[in-house]
Amino acid sequence: MTRWILTHPDRLDADDTAALKKILERSPPLAAATAHVAGSAEMLVERHGDRLDAWISAVEADDQPDLHRFTHGLRRDHAAVLAGLTQPHSSGVIEGNVNRIKTIKRQMYGRASFDLLRKRVLLTR
Structure with missing residues (x-):
């Protein structure tokens, strides 16, 4: 179900779309959360930083405590989030x-030398 919610609706097949619709009809809170997730995904993909404040306000007006914690973090780092959604460059x-x-380093901790770590880093993609 998480995959259905996080996948763009155009990329879901008919069976998955129907199943998701059936589930969302039974659970209005989940339907609201799904709408908020879709709105945030659209903001991220299309880089609409101008919609950030409206999206945060819409989430906070809804009864979604988990998303409220997320929006609280967004407000704390508002300048950085807004820059990430509007600037053409990213790190x-x-x-x-x-x-x-x-x-890779964590996987190899205490097991190998720097030379082997270097080779794994260069050969792993």
């Missing part, structure tokens, strides 16, 4: 590579 690729290297 996402660099952060992804750093995360990959740290994961």
